[in-house]
Amino acid sequence: MTTNTLPVSFEFFPTKTDAGHEKLIAAGHVLAAENPEFFSVTYGAGGSTRDRTRKTVLQLDSEVKVPTAPHLSCVGDSLDDLRNLLGEYREAGIKRIVALRGDLPSGMGQASGELRYANELVEFIRRETGDHFTIEVAAYPEAHPQAAHFESDLKNFVRKAQAGADSAITQYFFNADCYFHFVDRVRKAGVEIPIVPGIMPITNYSKLARFSDACGAEIPRWIRKQLEAYGDDSDSICAFGTEVISQMCERLVEGGAPSLHFYTLNQAEPSLDILRNLQGR
Numbered sequence: 001m002t003t004n005t006l007p008v009s010f011e012f013f014p015t016k017t018d019a020g021h022e023k024l025i026a027a028g029h030v031l032a033a034e035n036p037e038f039f040s041v042t043y044g045a046g047g048s049t050r051d052r053t054r055k056t057v058l059q060l061d062s063e064v065k066v067p068t069a070p071h072l073s074c075v076g077d078s079l080d081d082l083r084n085l086l087g088e089y090r091e092a093g094i095k096r097i098v099a100l101r102g103d104l105p106s107g108m109g110q111a112s113g114e115l116r117y118a119n120e121l122v123e124f125i126r127r128e129t130g131d132h133f134t135i136e137v138a139a140y141p142e143a144h145p146q147a148a149h150f151e152s153d154l155k156n157f158v159r160k161a162q163a164g165a166d167s168a169i170t171q172y173f174f175n176a177d178c179y180f181h182f183v184d185r186v187r188k189a190g191v192e193i194p195i196v197p198g199i200m201p202i203t204n205y206s207k208l209a210r211f212s213d214a215c216g217a218e219i220p221r222w223i224r225k226q227l228e229a230y231g232d233d234s235d236s237i238c239a240f241g242t243e244v245i246s247q248m249c250e251r252l253v254e255g256g257a258p259s260l261h262f263y264t265l266n267q268a269e270p271s272l273d274i275l276r277n278l279q280g281r
Helices: 018-032 050-064 079-091 118-129 150-162 176-188 205-215 221-230 234-254 269-279
Strands: 008-012 038-041 068-073 096-100 134-139 167-172 195-199 260-263
Touching (some): 079 118, 096 118
Parallel strands (some): 134 167
């Protein structure tokens, strides 16, 4: 497998410090050598990182020279806020948007703002900008943590696709079967847009466990037990994690996944280690 046969993309999050931002940009330069389709940059709960997201997107796009997609959420943002951001991104030559409902800030019981759901945001972007942006939406192979059940979450995804989404990126997972099951159900519902699996490298068990419990990504028991057995041995955790995720990615690609989207956590090497395994380097 080579970079020519394995399309990839990478996600970053905007940092709170200048030093962290410099490390993010440095990681971007390293990952740019993999010729990714695009980078994406997350958007904090309730738009809390709006300015830092915009700064990071524009710098990665113009300086690192990889097409970069901002996450855009409708929680807490007015239509004018969204319209202004879309105009600024369009003027800067940004061609892709990741359209999300967004996380609710702590203490916010329900969505604020004039749009409440991601399908409404997709419809708004299409009304405002036509086909200028390629629109990515989120998919949840194990169901969104706030969904009543899998069937209702599947219907929500179908609504986003029908609203005008071009492609989808999944929440990360550690069981390839859940991805294949989700894609099969989506296809049976008449939705044909590409569904790209989101890949989370394993580098720190305690952080991964907390994050996974919060976002509804199940860590299989055998993986949890092996990671627990390594304790504070970070080298063993990383080596085991790289092997497990590489094997899962190989199965995903062989099973027809159109691309891989890596949640980098602003680090280049964990994603590169997996790609090297897949590419036989």
